[in-house]
Amino acid sequence: MRRKLVVGNWKMNMTRAEAAACVETFVEQVSAGQECDVAICPPFLAISVVHDLLKKTQIKTGAQDVFWAEKGAFTGSVSASMLADAGVSFCIVGHSETRGRFGKLEVPAETTGYFAETDLTVNLKTKALLERGISPILCVGETLSEREGLQTDNVIQAQLKAGLDGIDGAEFAEGVIAYEPVWAIGTGMTCDSPEASRVCGMIRATLAEIWDEDAASRVRILYGGSVKGANAHELFAQPDIDGGLVGGASLVADEFHRIVAAAK
Numbered sequence: 001m002r003r004k005l006v007v008g009n010w011k012m013n014m015t016r017a018e019a020a021a022c023v024e025t026f027v028e029q030v031s032a033g034q035e036c037d038v039a040i041c042p043p044f045l046a047i048s049v050v051h052d053l054l055k056k057t058q059i060k061t062g063a064q065d066v067f068w069a070e071k072g073a074f075t076g077s078v079s080a081s082m083l084a085d086a087g088v089s090f091c092i093v094g095h096s097e098t099r100g101r102f103g104k105l106e107v108p109a110e111t112t113g114y115f116a117e118t119d120l121t122v123n124l125k126t127k128a129l130l131e132r133g134i135s136p137i138l139c140v141g142e143t144l145s146e147r148e149g150l151q152t153d154n155v156i157q158a159q160l161k162a163g164l165d166g167i168d169g170a171e172f173a174e175g176v177i178a179y180e181p182v183w184a185i186g187t188g189m190t191c192d193s194p195e196a197s198r199v200c201g202m203i204r205a206t207l208a209e210i211w212d213e214d215a216a217s218r219v220r221i222l223y224g225g226s227v228k229g230a231n232a233h234e235l236f237a238q239p240d241i242d243g244g245l246v247g248g249a250s251l252v253a254d255e256f257h258r259i260v261a262a263a264k
């Protein structure tokens with residue numbers, strides 16, 4: 001039986017002092033009983049302050065990105081071994097913001113998005129994380145025009161096959177897939193719960209095709225896209241949704257606590 005998992009993605013928010021205040025409040029709220037797994041992914045600079053506060057709890061520290069090389073001349077990058085050294089247990093890869101499919105700055109069209117994430121780099125990052133014992137949270141999802149063009153399943157299957165290329169099911173047993181429809185991220189537009197569950201079921205069937213049913217049944221598949229206290233219960237009650245990847249609502253301790261409580 002898969003345990004539910006709720007992950008907060010703070011994106012580029014929170015100074016270290018704000019991070020500490022938010023985590024302290026949240027930890028007090030959940031200490032009464034936490035019946036699901038929880039992780040918080042702060043910006044790199046707040047990882048150590050967050051991890052110090054979470055060390056004595058069951059809540060895990062996550063990261064929002066990683067570079068695949070071990071070390072070297074990669075200015076501005078952070079490796080999987082550096083994340084492991086900082087106590088990171090989970091790391092997001094292939095988020096639509098890093099894939100450059102959403103939230104682009106006003107940059108010339110010929111640039112490839114400011115983080116230039118591709119299926120290949122998602123795959124390299126996933127492998128680097130697994131080598132260091134960090135659970136990847138591999139994000140997949142369609143844009144609005146892909147959904148309207150009835151391409152949702154094709155797009156996601158292609159992202160999964162490329163992102164997991166050369167990785168076997170046993171290696172990915174602690175890994176996580178997050179279904180994040182691009183049009184639902186930060187927009188307040190949530191995917192209908194039965195449709196979100198259908199897509200998560202399709203993702204599991206694709207994992208079974210890539211590996212086998214047993215390996216596919218171990219992987220947690222989360223929904224992300226405008227999850228809030230008000231809709232979390234309905235989403236998490238769906239048979240194929242194992243929890244949530246939460247952006248904006250994870251920045252407010254009370255709201256994140258409501259979401260975690262809905263995952264019991």
Ligand code: PEP
Pocket residue numbers: 009011180184185186187188224225226227245246247248249
């Ligand atoms: C996210 O950043 O992964 C996300 C789902 O954001 P939000 O919850 O704000 O839509």
